[in-house]
Amino acid sequence: MVDVGKSLEGLEHQPGDQEEAVLDISYAGRGRRRRWIPYAFISTPVGVLLTFFSGPLVLLAIYSFQRRSRTGDGSFTLANYRAAVQPNILHVAGTTFILASISMVILLVLAYPLAYFIAMKVGRWEVPLLLALALSDELNPLIRIFGWRTILARNGLVNTVLQGIGITHAPLDWLLFTRFSVVLVLTASWMPYAVIPLYAAMKTIDPRVLEASSDLGAGWFTTFRYVIFPLTATGFVATMVIVFIPIVSDFATPGLVGGTSGRMLASVIEDLFTRRGEWGVGSALTFLLLVVSGLVVYLSYRIARVRNLDTSS
Amino acid sequence: MSRIKSPSPTGDPPPRRTSALELVGITKRFGDVTAVDRISLRVEPGEFFSLLGPSGCGKSTTLRMIAGFEEPTSGRLLLNGQEGSRLPPFKRSTNLVFQSYALFPHMTVRDNVAYGPRRSRLSRNEVTARVEEALRTVKMWEFADRLPRALSGGQRQRVALARGLVNRPAVLLLDEPLGALDLKLRREMQIELKEIQRQVGISFVYVTHDQEEALTLSDRIAVMNRGRIEQIAPPEEIFNRPATRFCADFIGEANLVPVEVNSRSDAPRVNVTLPDGTRVMVGTTSGITSDTRRATLVLRPSRISLAGSAPDPADTTTGGFRGRVRRVIFQGSVVRVDLDCDGGPHLSAAAAGFDIPDLEPGREVWATWRIEQSHLVGETISPSDTTGTTA
Numbered sequence: 001m002v003d004v005g006k007s008l009e010g011l012e013h014q015p016g017d018q019e020e021a022v023l024d025i026s027y028a029g030r031g032r033r034r035r036w037i038p039y040a041f042i043s044t045p046v047g048v049l050l051t052f053f054s055g056p057l058v059l060l061a062i063y064s065f066q067r068r069s070r071t072g073d074g075s076f077t078l079a080n081y082r083a084a085v086q087p088n089i090l091h092v093a094g095t096t097f098i099l100a101s102i103s104m105v106i107l108l109v110l111a112y113p114l115a116y117f118i119a120m121k122v123g124r125w126e127v128p129l130l131l132a133l134a135l136s137d138e139l140n141p142l143i144r145i146f147g148w149r150t151i152l153a154r155n156g157l158v159n160t161v162l163q164g165i166g167i168t169h170a171p172l173d174w175l176l177f178t179r180f181s182v183v184l185v186l187t188a189s190w191m192p193y194a195v196i197p198l199y200a201a202m203k204t205i206d207p208r209v210l211e212a213s214s215d216l217g218a219g220w221f222t223t224f225r226y227v228i229f230p231l232t233a234t235g236f237v238a239t240m241v242i243v244f245i246p247i248v249s250d251f252a253t254p255g256l257v258g259g260t261s262g263r264m265l266a267s268v269i270e271d272l273f274t275r276r277g278e279w280g281v282g283s284a285l286t287f288l289l290l291v292v293s294g295l296v297v298y299l300s301y302r303i304a305r306v307r308n309l310d311t312s313s
Numbered sequence: 314m315s316r317i318k319s320p321s322p323t324g325d326p327p328p329r330r331t332s333a334l335e336l337v338g339i340t341k342r343f344g345d346v347t348a349v350d351r352i353s354l355r356v357e358p359g360e361f362f363s364l365l366g367p368s369g370c371g372k373s374t375t376l377r378m379i380a381g382f383e384e385p386t387s388g389r390l391l392l393n394g395q396e397g398s399r400l401p402p403f404k405r406s407t408n409l410v411f412q413s414y415a416l417f418p419h420m421t422v423r424d425n426v427a428y429g430p431r432r433s434r435l436s437r438n439e440v441t442a443r444v445e446e447a448l449r450t451v452k453m454w455e456f457a458d459r460l461p462r463a464l465s466g467g468q469r470q471r472v473a474l475a476r477g478l479v480n481r482p483a484v485l486l487l488d489e490p491l492g493a494l495d496l497k498l499r500r501e502m503q504i505e506l507k508e509i510q511r512q513v514g515i516s517f518v519y520v521t522h523d524q525e526e527a528l529t530l531s532d533r534i535a536v537m538n539r540g541r542i543e544q545i546a547p548p549e550e551i552f553n554r555p556a557t558r559f560c561a562d563f564i565g566e567a568n569l570v571p572v573e574v575n576s577r578s579d580a581p582r583v584n585v586t587l588p589d590g591t592r593v594m595v596g597t598t599s600g601i602t603s604d605t606r607r608a609t610l611v612l613r614p615s616r617i618s619l620a621g622s623a624p625d626p627a628d629t630t631t632g633g634f635r636g637r638v639r640r641v642i643f644q645g646s647v648v649r650v651d652l653d654c655d656g657g658p659h660l661s662a663a664a665a666g667f668d669i670p671d672l673e674p675g676r677e678v679w680a681t682w683r684i685e686q687s688h689l690v691g692e693t694i695s696p697s698d699t700t701g702t703t704a
Contacts, residue, residue: 208415211382214402215409216480217432226428230419 064283080284089268089285096265099179099254100247103186107194107243108236110187115198116228120207130199137192145256148185152176152257177259185253190243197242201235202228237300245293265289331394333358333516334379334407334484339388339398341374348374350540351388356484356516361507363519365527366537367563372520375537376486379518380409393483403432408477410487414469416461422448422472423457429480447479448472450509467498474509484516491526503529524564528552536560552613556599558690561611568612568660572689574605583689585610588656593632594684600691611688617662619650619669620679633681636660638674652680 064080067073118129151157152175159171174180205228213223229236251266258264265285272282334356341349349371356362364372377383379390381402390398392406402409408429416425426447430440448454451471461469470490477485491499491506507530510517521527527534528548535545536559544556555561562569572585575592582594583601585608601608624633636654649663650672660680669678 206413206415208411208413209417211402212409212411212415212417212476213428215380215382215407216429216476217403218428219403222432227417 060283060286063279064287066280068280080280081288083278083281084284084288089265092263092268093265095179095263096248099182099186099262099264100244103183103190103247104240104244106183106187107190108239111191111194111198111239112224112228114191115195115202118195119199119202119205120210130196133192133195141189141252142256144189145185145253148181148188148257149176152181152184176257177262179258179262181257181259182254182262182264185257186247186250189250189253190247193243193246194239197235197238198232201232201238205231237303241297241300244296248293249289330357332356332391333360333393334518335389335391335394336375336379337389337391339375339378339385339390341371341378341383342386347540349378349385352535352537352540352542354535354542354545356518358516359514361510361517361519361530361532363521363527363531363534364537365521365524365534365564368522370537371540372522372537373488376409376488376518376520379484380407380486381405406483408480408482408485410473410477410485410490412489412492414461414473416469416472416476418461421458421460422453422464425461425472426476426479429476433480443479447475450478450513451475466493467502470494470502474506478509478513478515481513482515484518487517487519489521490519492521492523499526506530528564536563538563553686554597554599554688555611555690558609558611561609561688561690566614566661566663568614568617568658570610570612570658570660572608572610574601574608574689582684585689587632587634588658589634589654590656591633593687594629595632595687595689596683596685597687598689601689602691605691608689608691611690612660612682613686614649614661614663615647616682616686617660618664618681619662619667619672620681621669623679624681630684631681632684632687633679634658634660635677635679638672638676638678640674641672650678652678654680 065076065078067075067077067079118126122129149156153159154171154173154176156176158175159168162168162172163170209227209231210223213227218226248264249266250264251270254262254264254267255270258267266289269282269285269289272278272285332355334354336352336354338351338353339349340347340351352371352375354362364375366372374383378385378398381397381400381404385398388398389396392400397405417428420428423444427440427444430443435443444457445454448457451474453468453471453475456464456468456472461472464472470493473490474487477487491502494502503526510530519527519530528551531548533545533547534551536543536551536556538559544551544560546554546556551560551564555564555567558569561567570587572587575584575586582596583598584592584594586592587610595610598608620633623635624631634652634654636652639651639653639659642649642651644663646665647663648666649661650667652660652662654660662680669676672678
C-alpha cells in the first residue's frame with residue numbers, strides 16, 4: 001500500500017510517470033497474492049514434524065505429570081520427577097556425562113587432524129575418504145556394535161592376537177562390558193559426525209593462510225592454536241552439538257557393550273519404559289535429559305555468537 | 314619510460330661479500346616435469362631483485378623454494394651464507410608476501426602484523442613498537458583495529474607488506490603482490506614499494522610477469538623462461554642488450570629482424586646483412602661466437618626514426634630500411650607506424666610524432682636507427698647460453 005501511495009504522490013508532480021505508477025500497483029498486488037507460497041512449501045514438513053515428533057513429546061510431557069503408570073489415575077503429580085532424581089539415577093547420569101565427555105574429547109582430538117588431512121593434504125583421495133566415512137555410518141549400528149563385541153570379547157580378535165604374539169598371557173577382561181568399551185565404541189560410531197562438520201569448516205580456510213602462519217615463524221601447534229582453531233570454531237561448536245546429544249542419548253552402545261559399569265542414562269530410560277513399565281518416571285527423565293541437552297546446545301551457540309566467529313575473509 | 318632506481322650494482326656482484334641469498338644450481342622436478350632447471354643467482358643485502366617471466370616459467374616455484382614451501386630436487390640454497398634448503402619455512406629468515414595477501418581473516422590488522430614478532434623472543438613492548446613502526450611505514454596505522462574484510466584490496470596489500478617487513482627478514486619475498494590491483498593503484502604502489510624498500514634496506518625478491526613493473530622497480534632482473542634463467546642484469550642492460558631472443562621479445566616491444574652475420578673484423582662491432590641485402594654494422598651483441606652465421610637484430614620501436622629519403626651511404630653510424638607504411642595507429646602519447654620492409658620484415662616505429670608529410674598507408678619511407686642502438690642476439694638459444702649468463 002505504501003508503494004501505491006508513493007506512486008500516486010509522484011503522479012502529481014510528474015505526470016509522465018503514469019505508466020510506472022500503474023506497474024507499481026500491479027506488482028504490489030501480485031506480491032501480496034503470492035506471499036503464501038513459501039508457507040505452502042514448508043507446510044508439509046512442518047506438519048510431519050508436528051505430528052510425529054512434537055505429538056509424542058506432548059504425550060510424554062503429559063505422562064510425566066500423571067500418576068497413571070502406578071495407580072491408573074490421571075491426576076497431577078511431581079512424584080515422577082522426584083523419582084527421576086534419585087541418587088542411583090543421578091549416579092548413572094554422572095557416569096553418562098563423564099563417558100560422553102571423554103568420548104567427545106577423544107572424538108575431537110582425533111577428528112581435527114583427520115578433517116585437516118582430508119581437507120588439505122590428501123589431494124585426489126579427498127572424495128573417496130569422505131565417502132568411506134559416510135559409508136562406515138551407513139552400516140546398521142547394531143551390526144557395528146556386535147562387530148565390536150567379537151573384536152573385544154575374551155576370546156575375540158584383540159585378545160587372540162595379543163596372546164598369539166606373546167604380549168599378554170591371559171585374556172584382557174577390561175576390553176568388553178566396561179566403560180572403556182563404551183567410550184571406544186561411541187568414539188568409533190560417531191567419528192563421521194565429528195569429521196564432516198570440521199572438514200566443512202576446514203575447507204573454508206585458504207591454505208595460503210596456513211602457509212603464511214608457517215612463514216611467519218609458527219610451528220604446527222601455534223598454527224592450530226591461533227589460526228586453524230579460531231577459523232574452525234563454528235565447525236567445532238557444530239560438531240559438539242551434533243555429536244554430544246546423540247552420544248548422551250545412545251542406548252544401544254551402553255546396552256550392548258557397557259555391561260553394568262558402563263550403564264548410561266538412555267539405557268535406564270529404555271529399561272523404565274520397556275521392562276519396568278514406569279512410563280511416568282521414564283518420561284520425566286526423558287524431559288530432564290532434553291532440558292539439559294537443550295541447555296548445552298544453547299550455551300554452545302551463545303559462546304559461538306558472543307565471540308562473533310566468522311570464517312569468511 | 315620513467316623509472317626510479319637507486320645507484321645500480323653491476324651485473325656481477327662483487328665477490329667476498331656474504332649475499333643475502335644465493336641459489337646454486339637449484340632444480341625442482343614435479344614428477345616428469347622440470348619446473349626449475351639448474352638456476353643460480355645471488356641477491357645482495359638491500360638489493361631489489363626481480364624474477365621476471367611469463368606464467369609457468371618457474372618463477373613462483375623458485376620463490377616458494379626460497380620461502381621453504383617446496384624443497385629443491387637438487388642444488389644449494391644459502392641464506393646469509395648458511396645452507397638453508399632443508400629448513401622449514403618457520404625457521405627461515407625469509408618472509409613471503411602472498412599474491413592473495415593471505416591475511417588472517419579473524420585477526421585485526423594489528424594482530425596480523427604482530428603475528429610474526431610474537432613468535433620470536435621479543436618483549437611485549439618491543440613487539441608493540443615494531444608493529445606500530447611497520448604499520449606507519451605502510452601508512453596503515455590508522456587502520457590497526459580493522460579486520461581484513463573491512464579493507465580495500467590496496468590496503469590489504471599494505472598490511473601484507475607490513476606483516477612481512479616487521480620481522481626484518483634477510484630477504485623479503487613478494488609473489489606478484491600488485492597483481493590484483495587496478496592499473497592506477499598498481500603504478501602508485503610500485504613507486505611507494507620502491508621507496509619503502511630503500512627506506513628499510515631489506516633485500517626484496519620480487520616475482521612478476523609484468524616487464525614494466527620489473528624495469529621500474531628492480532636493481533637487477535633475472536629473466537626466466539621454461540624453468541631457466543635467460544639473463545641476469547640491471548634493467549637498462551636487459552632492455553638495451555638482451556642476452557637472448559626471448560629476453561628481447563619479452564621485455565619491451567622489439568622488432569626482431571633475421572640477419573646473416575658477415576664478419577667480426579671490426580670488433581667489437583659486427584657486420585650483418587639485412588634481408589634486403591644491405592650490409593650494416595650493429596652496436597652490441599649477445600651470444601655471438603665466431604661460428605655464428607644467423608642471428609637476430611633487435612630494434613626497439615622507440616629507437617627507429619622515419620625519413621623520406623635513404624640515409625647517406627657514407628654515414629656508418631646509421632642503419633636503414635626502405636619500406637611502405639602499412640598503417641598508422643594513434644596511441645595517445647605515441648604514434649605507432651607499422652611498415653612492410655624490403656626483403657620481408659615488418660617493423661614498427663613509435664614516437665611522439667614523425668615529421669614526414671603525408672604519412673599514410675602505402676607511402677614509401679625509410680626506417681633508420683643509430684648503429685649503437687641496435688643489438689644482435691644469437692638466433693638459437695641453447696642450454697649453454699642460458700647457464701653462461703647466470704655464471
